[in-house]
Amino acid sequence: MIGPATYYRPEHRASLDERTRALVDRREAVLSPGYRLFYAHPVEFVRGSGTKLYTRDGDEYLDVYNNVPSVGHAHxxxxxxxxxxxxxxxxxxxxxxxxxxxxxxxxxxxxxxxxxxxxxxxxxxxxxxxxxxxxxxxxxxxxxxxxxxxxxxxxxxxxxxxxxxxxxxxxxxxxxxxxxxxxxxxxxxxxxxxxxxxxxxxxxxxxxxxxxxxxxxxxxxxxxxxxxxxxxxxxxxxxxxxxxxxxxxxxxxxxxxxxxxxxxxxxxxxxxxxxxxxxxxxxxxxxxxxxxxxxxxxxxxxxxxxxxxxxxxxxxxxxxxxxxxxxxxxxxxxxxxxDRLPEHAAVVGTELRGMLDELATRHDRLRGVRGSGLYLGVDIVDPATGDPDSPAAVNLVGALRERRILISASGRDNAALKLRPPLPFSRADAERFITEFDAALSELG
The missing domain is CATH 3.40.640.10 (Type I PLP-dependent aspartate aminotransferase-like (Major domain))
Structure with missing residues (x-):
């Protein structure tokens, strides 16, 4: 399949819940195969507010990925x-x-x-x-x-x-x-x-x-x-x-x-x-x-x-x-x-980058924290060789989705995580992301 390895693929269908499987089937019957869905288990959102997205069941997800709603979802x-x-x-x-x-x-x-x-x-x-x-x-x-x-x-x-x-x-x-x-x-x-x-x-x-x-x-x-x-x-x-x-x-x-x-x-x-x-x-x-x-x-x-x-x-x-x-x-x-959101992006982005730098001292899979404002990247590598580790990056994207954090992998090796949330992203949002990222990294080992 062309595109990031974090996309849904047909072999994931069997593991989907009944409603998600039905929606995916209906979608595939009428929409172009060129469209892609994120995640092995696609997620359905019905509402957004600020830096959060909500499912039909009311589950809240933190958006660390979508840069289009720059001043926040449904402002x-x-x-x-x-x-x-x-x-x-x-x-x-x-x-x-x-x-x-x-x-x-x-x-x-x-x-x-x-x-x-x-x-x-x-x-x-x-x-x-x-x-x-x-x-x-x-x-x-x-x-x-x-x-x-x-x-x-x-x-x-x-x-x-x-x-x-x-x-x-x-x-x-x-x-x-x-x-x-x-x-x-x-x-x-x-x-x-x-x-x-x-x-x-x-x-x-x-x-x-x-x-x-x-x-x-x-x-x-x-x-x-x-x-x-x-x-x-x-x-x-x-x-x-x-x-x-x-x-x-x-x-x-x-x-x-x-x-x-x-x-x-x-x-x-x-x-x-x-x-x-x-x-x-x-x-x-x-x-x-x-x-x-x-x-x-x-x-x-x-x-x-x-x-x-x-x-x-x-x-x-x-x-x-x-x-x-x-x-x-x-x-x-x-x-x-x-709301001085560019200035806010500079402040919170600096704080988030510092949190990622600190996290990298405890997890040898993280390298190359970089970026500016609220547009950051971090490499996921094989700890033994230091080489880009695409499977690990894909695993982390899926693990974070299960922890209700939205993110994706990108880059030439599909082994870099891209952070580009809506600009009202707060320090509390950053801390929530880091907490869940830390846990996902620990589970990955």
Whole structure:
């Protein structure tokens, strides 16, 4: 099966309770086989609140995984904004609507002045797809450089630049993977020089370098003087080759990395990951947490790029930027700032990281605690060899599910645990997670 080993598989069916087995059977009869369910024993939720999810029987689960409801599941202010706007009007962006303009002005105010133009779409995949279209239009080139285990989305074009979906063999012939900026970043710089030369020799040229600014699929790579210097140098190489730089903020954006938190570079207040790496992108894609679960995403770009693109291409998205979508995004923005959730993510994320570091001193299966704000990763390894231990990671994911903690494994070896809870995640939530994680590790041995 393609995808994480933590997915439900047909051989798990026999161990399911009667209701779950019936729901799985009904689902499989009508939905695409491409859909996946988490866990060997899938879980059915009927309600959410803050950092908690609840089953039909009222069992409470702590959500340490879902980053989309960034201000908390079923936030009353967001749901009220959606309901109120739905009762008034929901059209599209071909009519004037002040709410859209107000939101765009607020959002763009959080970016460097050069990034002054917003295009709304519905998903992060669409945002990256549009960014790639703009880059190829602006440069006249086709070639794309990505990190070696990157994930950027699921459209045909973007899946072709997402090696985490199917490995290097799944990449289009106009794509070249490079190592991420680990260590001092010199390996990435060497790879980038070679990738540019190969793309130019093949006649593709260089349209864009695209990076997830948390490098989550590549293992959560924090900024350091060496990685910053390497990324700035790679950015310069790409620009010198006539290409553009795309910062993919779909997952790390909107304060998840923590304002002024660990690894935030110069500590300046920022909702975005790219300043931490010294990047000055031409295009920035945003999405997932943008409207707390409503399908809202966007492309932020330099106006000259969008001006040239708009003169030649008629781009329209029926459901992007509608009054209801914008109302959800604006309410999410207001809660994010009024509740100071990025600052909260920095504080609680630092505390959680410290708890994980302490846990690693007692459990030799834990290595490489890393990340920033409430976007953390930790490796699960074989204690004897130190090698990634995917079976153990899968076992821990299942054990935590039984302890009513939601988490998943990811990474190239499917042996890293990814922590990215809703941003109101509290110290008490962190302590609950650590208590259950400690117990699961002890049972695993």
């Amino acid at each position: 009353p202010r967001v749901t009220a904004a959606i309901a109120e706007q739905s009762a008034l009007l929901n059209t599209h962006t071909r009519y004037l609507h002040e709410g859209l303009i107000d939101y765009a002005e607020l959002l763009l105010g959080s970016f460097p002045a050069a990034l002054d133009t917003l295009t709304l779409v519905c998903t992060g995949s669409e945002a990256n797809d549009l960014a790639l279209r703009v880059a190829t239009h602006a440069t006249g080139h086709r070639g794309v450089i990505v990190t070696e285990n990157a994930y950027h989305g699921v459209t045909t074009e973007i899946a072709a630049i997402s090696p985490s979906l199917g490995g290097a063999d799944s990449l289009a012939d106009w794509v070249r993977p490079v190592r991420p900026p680990v260590g001092d970043g010199t390996a990435m710089l060497r790879d980038a020089r070679a990738a540019i030369a190969e793309l130019q020799a093949a006649g593709h040229g260089v349209a864009a370098l695209i990076v997830d600014t948390a490098f989550a699929s590549d293992g959560f790579i924090p900024p350091s003087p060496g990685t910053r210097a390497a990324l700035v140098a790679v950015q310069r190489l790409v620009h010198d080759a006539g290409g553009l730089v795309i910062a993919d903020e779909v997952q790390p954006g909107f304060g998840r990395l923590g304002i002024g938190g660990p690894g935030s570079g110069d500590g300046a207040a920022s909702l975005w990951g790219f300043p931490r790496h010294g990047l000055e992108p031409d295009l920035v894609t945003i999405g997932k947490p943008m409207a707390n679960g409503q399908p809202v995403a966007g492309l932020v770009a330099r106006r000259a790029l969008m001006q040239a693109f708009g003169e030649r291409v008629r781009y329209f998205n029926t459901f992007a930027g509608t009054p209801v979508a914008v109302a959800a995004a604006r309410a999410t923005w207001d809660v994010l700032h009024e």
